[in-house]
Amino acid sequence: MDLVIARPEGLYCPAGDFYIDPWRPVERSVITHAHGDHARTGNTHYLAAAPGEGILRSRLGQDINLQTLPYGERLVHHGVTLSFHPAGHVLGSAQVRLEYQGEVWVASGDYKVEPDGTCAPFEPVRCHTFITESTFGLPIYRWQPQAQIFAGINEWWRGNIANGKASVLFCYSFGKAQRILHGIDASIGPILSHGAVEPLNRVYRDAGIYIPETLYAGDFKKNDPLLRQALIIAPPSAGGSTWIRRFGDYSDAFASGWMRLRGTRRRRGVDRGFVLSDHADWPGLLWAIEQTGAERVMVTHGSVGVLVRHLREKGLDAQGFTTEYGDDEEEVTA
Amino acid sequence: MKAFAELYANLDATTSSNAKLAALQGYFRQAPPADAAWAVYFLSGGRPRQLVPTRLLRDMATEASGIEPWLFEESYQSVGDLAETISLLLPESTYTSEDGLAVWLEEKLLPLRGLPPTELAERLPALWAQLDQPSLMLCIKLITGSFRVGVSKLLVTRALAAMAELDSKRVAQRLVGYTDLSNRPTAEGYLKLIAAESSDEHAQRGGQPYPFFLAHGLAQPVEQFDALLGSPADWQVEWKWDGIRAQVVKREGRLWVWSRGEELVTERFPELHALVSGLPDGTVIDGEIVVWKDAVQPFALLQQRIGRKTLSKKVLEDAPVAVLAYDLLEHQGDDWRNHSQAERRAQLEQVIAQCNQPVLLPSPLLTGRTWQDLARQREDSRKLGVEGMMLKARDGLYGVGRTKDMGVWWKWKVDPFSVDAVLIYAQRGHGRRASLYSDYTFAVWDGPPGSERTLVPFAKAYSGLTDEEMRKVDAIVRKTTVEKFGPVSSVTPSMVFELGFEGIALSKRHKSGIAVRFPRMLRWRQDKHVEDADNLGTLQDLLS
Numbered sequence: 001m002d003l004v005i006a007r008p009e010g011l012y013c014p015a016g017d018f019y020i021d022p023w024r025p026v027e028r029s030v031i032t033h034a035h036g037d038h039a040r041t042g043n044t045h046y047l048a049a050a051p052g053e054g055i056l057r058s059r060l061g062q063d064i065n066l067q068t069l070p071y072g073e074r075l076v077h078h079g080v081t082l083s084f085h086p087a088g089h090v091l092g093s094a095q096v097r098l099e100y101q102g103e104v105w106v107a108s109g110d111y112k113v114e115p116d117g118t119c120a121p122f123e124p125v126r127c128h129t130f131i132t133e134s135t136f137g138l139p140i141y142r143w144q145p146q147a148q149i150f151a152g153i154n155e156w157w158r159g160n161i162a163n164g165k166a167s168v169l170f171c172y173s174f175g176k177a178q179r180i181l182h183g184i185d186a187s188i189g190p191i192l193s194h195g196a197v198e199p200l201n202r203v204y205r206d207a208g209i210y211i212p213e214t215l216y217a218g219d220f221k222k223n224d225p226l227l228r229q230a231l232i233i234a235p236p237s238a239g240g241s242t243w244i245r246r247f248g249d250y251s252d253a254f255a256s257g258w259m260r261l262r263g264t265r266r267r268r269g270v271d272r273g274f275v276l277s278d279h280a281d282w283p284g285l286l287w288a289i290e291q292t293g294a295e296r297v298m299v300t301h302g303s304v305g306v307l308v309r310h311l312r313e314k315g316l317d318a319q320g321f322t323t324e325y326g327d328d329e330e331e332v333t334a
Numbered sequence: 335m336k337a338f339a340e341l342y343a344n345l346d347a348t349t350s351s352n353a354k355l356a357a358l359q360g361y362f363r364q365a366p367p368a369d370a371a372w373a374v375y376f377l378s379g380g381r382p383r384q385l386v387p388t389r390l391l392r393d394m395a396t397e398a399s400g401i402e403p404w405l406f407e408e409s410y411q412s413v414g415d416l417a418e419t420i421s422l423l424l425p426e427s428t429y430t431s432e433d434g435l436a437v438w439l440e441e442k443l444l445p446l447r448g449l450p451p452t453e454l455a456e457r458l459p460a461l462w463a464q465l466d467q468p469s470l471m472l473c474i475k476l477i478t479g480s481f482r483v484g485v486s487k488l489l490v491t492r493a494l495a496a497m498a499e500l501d502s503k504r505v506a507q508r509l510v511g512y513t514d515l516s517n518r519p520t521a522e523g524y525l526k527l528i529a530a531e532s533s534d535e536h537a538q539r540g541g542q543p544y545p546f547f548l549a550h551g552l553a554q555p556v557e558q559f560d561a562l563l564g565s566p567a568d569w570q571v572e573w574k575w576d577g578i579r580a581q582v583v584k585r586e587g588r589l590w591v592w593s594r595g596e597e598l599v600t601e602r603f604p605e606l607h608a609l610v611s612g613l614p615d616g617t618v619i620d621g622e623i624v625v626w627k628d629a630v631q632p633f634a635l636l637q638q639r640i641g642r643k644t645l646s647k648k649v650l651e652d653a654p655v656a657v658l659a660y661d662l663l664e665h666q667g668d669d670w671r672n673h674s675q676a677e678r679r680a681q682l683e684q685v686i687a688q689c690n691q692p693v694l695l696p697s698p699l700l701t702g703r704t705w706q707d708l709a710r711q712r713e714d715s716r717k718l719g720v721e722g723m724m725l726k727a728r729d730g731l732y733g734v735g736r737t738k739d740m741g742v743w744w745k746w747k748v749d750p751f752s753v754d755a756v757l758i759y760a761q762r763g764h765g766r767r768a769s770l771y772s773d774y775t776f777a778v779w780d781g782p783p784g785s786e787r788t789l790v791p792f793a794k795a796y797s798g799l800t801d802e803e804m805r806k807v808d809a810i811v812r813k814t815t816v817e818k819f820g821p822v823s824s825v826t827p828s829m830v831f832e833l834g835f836e837g838i839a840l841s842k843r844h845k846s847g848i849a850v851r852f853p854r855m856l857r858w859r860q861d862k863h864v865e866d867a868d869n870l871g872t873l874q875d876l877l878s
Binding site for chain 2: 142264269271272313
């Protein structure tokens with residue numbers, strides 16, 4: 001019996017009568033993480049991992065009907081044993097483990113296998129059936145260790161200061177921004193953040209995660225000499241807006257896994273592309289799948305066809321799940 | 335190799351000409367002459383013949399990457415660039431070769447040509463293992479002859495001139511023919527490019543042509559011409575011919591014919607050899623090679639002829655060429671480019687008259703009292719088989735490339751043909767458009783509205799949309815895909831575009847029976863339903 005099936009409203013657990021990351025309003029929802037395409041408003045009940053509470057409430061409203069559960073703790077609902085396990089994607093992100101009559105399924109939401117210090121690292125969970133994402137499901141996607149990427153950002157920032165330019169770094173405002181802030185060398189210069197980023201910094205700080213001091217970018221005038229030294233963290237949607245003009249002469253960069261390709265880098269039209277993703281790369285996906293020991297794999301959003309075929313050739317029972325999850329690396333809503 | 339890869343990355347990362355110029359100068363300042371010689375060659379469009387067949391290269395890269403061929407194919411479809419795909423799939427190298435560009439080319443890459451597959455299978459992976467990802471991508475681009483980067487030859491010329499403190503026109507002159515296949519870049523050759531001026535330089539030019547002067551498009555309405563251009567009397571007006579731009583060089587008793595791509599094409603046009611006896615030494619003529627039978631013939635005929643390796647008697651009879659001469663760049667051994675357009679024209683007419691060969695004709699001058707008058711004459715363009723008019727300032731000098739400081743040439747082209755067509759297939763693009771559905775096949779109906787009819791494909795186009803529009807089309811393609819054939823997706827017809835094209839001809843090779851030239855998207859007709867698109871009848875009417 002399938003513990004999770006795809007329904008028009010979202011991934012559904014028939015035995016427990018609840019949905020995982022539904023994209024249409026439902027009675028009971030289990031949320032893997034707070035990115036907009038996974039956590040939506042309008043559900044009657046929410047259940048999420050405890051470390052995600054702050055973010056969820058700040059995004060969906062303080063008054064949502066939210067119940068939380070620490071990582072690893074079990075809850076039984078209609079005979080289905082449910083528990084959350086770290087997915088390493090963003091603060092509070094979780095894989096959902098479901099057990100029913102001896103059958104174990106894990107829905108991973110989005111995940112990343114490299115630990116980054118801003119959220120609990122990905123933890124492989126043994127299961128019979130694993131539901132995996134496939135955002136970067138092609139062998140061309142292989143990440144460099146993040147230390148190298150942060151070194152590159154530091155170097156770019158220092159170079160801009162030497163040239164009297166502001167440094168504008170575009171990235172997704174929830175997760176990626178905090179990961180960058182956590183990883184870069186804050187002693188290089190002042191750090192400014194966009195209005196979409198700042199509230200999330202606060203939530204991370206409240207959760208005890210080190211985020212260096214950030215100033216609110218909106219407080220600065222165009223001629224402020226401090227801007228020539230500053231690193232400005234902003235969502236991609238701020239690019240090309242009037243907001244960006246206040247920084248005068250600036251160099252811009254974009255941090256995303258998609259920057260791995262020259263074509264997307266050029267299309268983005270920024271000076272630099274930093275290949276930094278909160279999703280697993282190809283080797284990461286394959287490693288994670290192998291670690292679960294699952295014989296059956298359901299593949300969601302991304303390169304579904306490619307990953308399914310590859311897993312089948314390796315002897316696994318793989319199939320695609322149609323979902324409406326988006327691409328948070330490109331970000332539309334901050 | 336590493337320094338050139340860095341230059342490539344820098345050039346690729348910016349759209350600013352100044353930044354590119356600075357990057358080029360930075361590179362040339364530090365590069366050893368032997369490496370710089372090759373860099374100039376590639377940057378100004380030089381391309382050695384392919385060193386390893388693409389098929390073999392793919393197979394070996396797939397093997398070395400340890401993935402299934404289908405997965406390589408999927409990756410390639412997503413990246414849209416073979417060299418980049420390979421560089422992203424091969425195991426990452428921890429070691430980077432310190433050898434320069436010249437050593438890489440002369441000792442490692444050029445010797446690969448013609449080697450048996452077994453030998454290549456041994457050598458290539460060993461070479462790949464010496465390069466980091468950016469250098470590896472570049473190396474493969476050099477192997478496949480697909481090196482391209484957004485710099486114009488003019489920019490390379492300016493960078494070299496600034497570094498050597500020379501007039502950039504002098505450098506441009508020295509660069510002519512530098513990328514011809516017969517020329518092998520050497521340190522010596524590079525040092526000549528940037529050497530101080532010498533007095534006998536003009537005398538030693540051999541068969542060298544001059545850098546071509548290029549025209550700018552003129553798209554303003556004719557009502558603005560008086561304000562923009564002044565009186566028509568100040569302009570030399572000619573038809574804009576649809577042929578091959580060429581320079582005919584006669585020196586030292588020999589004749590050379592150069593195409594605009596600075597490729598030597600003398601052997602392709604044997605009928606022009608008659609000019610050896612007609613033109614005096616020290617003559618260079620700029621003009622258009624066309625197929626001529628008392629009148630200009632469609633470009634399609636010339637194109638068929640260019641494609642042939644050997645020119646049979648029949649081809650020469652069916653498609654005889656002539657030069658429609660419009661400028662004189664050298665006369666009696668002297669560089670005439672600093673004479674005015676009017677003076678050059680007058681002298682050109684004399685040279686043509688004295689030559690008296692039917693393969694050398696003057697491009698006729700057109701006259702009109704007013705711009706409106708000329709605009710009326712221009713309406714005959716299609717009937718006459720020309721693309722519109724050329725306007726050349728009578729007091730202008732002959733410039734270098736697409737410059738405007740010496741004089742100016744305008745091309746005043748007729749509006750393209752246009753029809754409303756339906757997008758039925760889409761394919762993912764390359765380079766900047768990799769993984770976006772950006773190349774489309776368009777169809778028109780095979781019958782009038784109301785009849786039982788189907789859509790017949792007749793043209794492919796991939797230019798004309800903004801990035802924003804393309805992203806929207808891409809999203810619709812993904813949502814409405816019916817079937818996939820490799821990289822091509824067929825879609826449920828829903829999008830109508832106004833398609834523009836320059837020429838239209840009957841064709842046996844196309845299902846629709848029609849072939850169009852330079853098709854591109856003029857507008858996305860979001861206001862139109864697929865039923866409103868044009869039908870084959872519209873296209874057939876354009877044929878007559």
